[in-house]
Amino acid sequence: MGLKQFLGINFFHESINQALREFDLLKMIEIGIKAPDFTLVNQDMKKVTLSDYKGQSVVLAFYPGAFTGGCTKEMCTIRDEIAELEDLNVQILGISVNDPFSNKAFHEENVLNFQLLCDYTREVVKKYGVYHEDFAGLKGYTAAKRSVFILDSDGVVQYRWVTEDPRVMPPYEEIKQTLADLT
Numbered sequence: 001m002g003l004k005q006f007l008g009i010n011f012f013h014e015s016i017n018q019a020l021r022e023f024d025l026l027k028m029i030e031i032g033i034k035a036p037d038f039t040l041v042n043q044d045m046k047k048v049t050l051s052d053y054k055g056q057s058v059v060l061a062f063y064p065g066a067f068t069g070g071c072t073k074e075m076c077t078i079r080d081e082i083a084e085l086e087d088l089n090v091q092i093l094g095i096s097v098n099d100p101f102s103n104k105a106f107h108e109e110n111v112l113n114f115q116l117l118c119d120y121t122r123e124v125v126k127k128y129g130v131y132h133e134d135f136a137g138l139k140g141y142t143a144a145k146r147s148v149f150i151l152d153s154d155g156v157v158q159y160r161w162v163t164e165d166p167r168v169m170p171p172y173e174e175i176k177q178t179l180a181d182l183t
Helices: 003-026 067-090 100-109 123-127 171-183
Strands: 039-042 047-049 057-062 089-094 115-118 147-151 157-162
Touching: 039 100, 057 067, 067 089, 067 115, 067 123, 067 171, 147 171, 157 171
Parallel strands: 057 089, 089 115
Antiparallel strands: 039 047, 039 115, 057 147, 147 157
């Protein structure tokens, strides 16, 4: 095999890999479909399964990482503004790729009134299509994209917000309005 043939095969292989990565992004969860079920451990190492919340509206708030300025602001805003809607039978679940030990310390330091789930295997962020590869320039490190999904009492996605820029905060008023409209 000559060099030109080898380079052609290598270029073809890279093109296929790029197309597969782009296809994965197209599989992101959309409004109107049933949210994929999952089981993760929370900050107290207890298993939490999404389908156990059937009959309640659920907010899935994915965040890149505990103890970062943006994520602290996001989780505390959810604590202060969104969690006030508890009387609407809404369950809030924060999800990151952090381990349960970091999430527990983050949960306690910020006195959060909702569970933080640990997707340390990155299966759920990939299932939902909300992940940054090589996050913050760290080769091989995958983090969650800041994103919010609202599921109705049947587990169907009624709201989806995802940002590529981890500095951008969710539209909290829009989230609150969507939750109010579900009841």
